[in-house]
Amino acid sequence: MIAKALFFLLVVLSVAFLLSSLRRREGVFEFPTLFAGAFLFSIVPQLINHVFYPGRLPAKVYEDHGVEYGLIMCILCLVAGIASYRGTPRVRRETTLWRIDVDRLFRAGVALYLVGTFGALKLAALSGGLREQFTEGGHYALEWSGAPVIWSYVSKLLPFGLLLCLNSVLIRGSLWKWTVVVLMTLYPLAVIVFLGRRAMVFRLALIVFISVWFQRRWTPPRWLCLTGMALGGMCIILAPSYRTYANQTGDIRGALRQADMQSAVEKYAMGERGEGIENLIIGIPARLSYLSFSWGSGFWNGMIAYWVPGQIVGYRLKQGLMLRIGAGDDEVFWKYCGLGFAPGGAFSTGPYSAFREFGFFGCLLFFMMGRFYRWLWHLAAKRRSLGAQVFYVSFALAVPMAVVTSVLLAFDLLLLSVVAVVPALWLIRERQPTLVPCPPVSDPYMRWPQSLRRCTRPSPFH
Helix, strand or coil: CHHHHHHHHHHHHHHHHHHHHCCCHHHHHCHHHHHHHHHHHHHHHHHHHHHHCCCCCCHHHHHCCHHHHHHHHHHHHHHHHHHCCCCCCCCCCCCCCCCECHHHHHHHHHHHHHHHHHHHHHHHHHCCCHHHHHHCCHHHHCCCCCHHHHHHHHHCCHHHHHHHHHHHHHHCCCHHHHHHHHHHCHHHHHHHHHHCCHHHHHHHHHHHHHHHHHHHCCCCCHHHHHHHHHHHHHHHHHHHHHHHHHHHHCCHHHHHHHCCHHHHHHHHHCCCCCCCHHHHHHHHHHHHHHCCCCCCHHHHHHHHHHHCCHHHHCHHHHHHHCCCCCCCHHHHHHHHHCCCCCCCCCCCCHHHHHHHHHHHHHHHHHHHHHHHHHHHHHHHHHCCCHHHHHHHHHHHCHHHHHHHCCHHHHHHHHHHHHHHHHHHHHHHECCCCCCCCCCCCCCCCCCCCHHHCCCCCCCCCC
């Protein structure tokens, strides 16, 4: 009974936060909509089976109130994220913001896209070529260590190049530039169609629609936004079976025909197919039993795993940089209920990844995330900073990713966005900033002559 009450509370809060944000035209692109929508269309469907039809997991999990603890953690994370988005951040109005040259922005985008394309071609070569990668599932047959990981990260620069070029042409476009942008979408579309990558679907949609809003102030109707979110939830459910069929047969039409939406939803709701919610339900009581938490070491280990190339520095040194704090999921789950891993899926879900680091206090990670996006939205939408707009679009995918998959993976995406976008904007900024009015001469702290006072503060955000 308690589990059902908590479940309905989670649903009501998700719907309320979502509809409240959608009252504004631009609300569809803000943090609360992306955040609450991820809970409503991904986390909630996975919980249905465990709330209304318990029994699939070991009895000890239900006896220790794993479902209730999981729901409480989800509610805490949802409320913390939404609560932190309230109010207006303090941004000094007198701060000088560097301006971005629009033509240089396009050239920087082309450069990033070419680097990403080089990485994609190298990754495809490891799979036997582009044809084998897209039609025979060679991309997934690789052993993901060493060179595949390196070239995969280089290929992830490709969407950032598309992002910079799209924003440039939306401000000041021409026929040949629009042609280049359209051609840039071909590789992401191939990844979506042939490899069934859900993350690329969401990333491409966010890049296009949020960029159009910032530069042209156009938003789709609210009913279309809700429909798109529902379809996004269906995409999460149907993509694995579509991807498996397409990779095994190379038949895209057949993969579309064999997709049984009703059967997929039923399997999803009954727990036969999940995305990792069982990690949350098993992991919380398991880690409470042994008081085993990572205390933030997961963020450090993630950076080492994805950013330190073992082929260059040596795998022994790479392993030596890792922090050994807290037990892994396999060890904790086995000691707790005899399972070597959670049977539902490989992803831990955002609420559990936060709990694994700091317990119930992990919900504060979503509080900090909400504050960060509130500040960034203020610079992008209110101050109309082009640099902040580009940053916001590049970071937007991290919001649903932090809920659906893992806070750690979202953090890795933020780092990748910073590495890709910050140097590009810094190099193409206008060298002469716009000056703002200086304090009056009577100010006791301004003793030097008026001609020498330049009240500027460089920043790459505009």
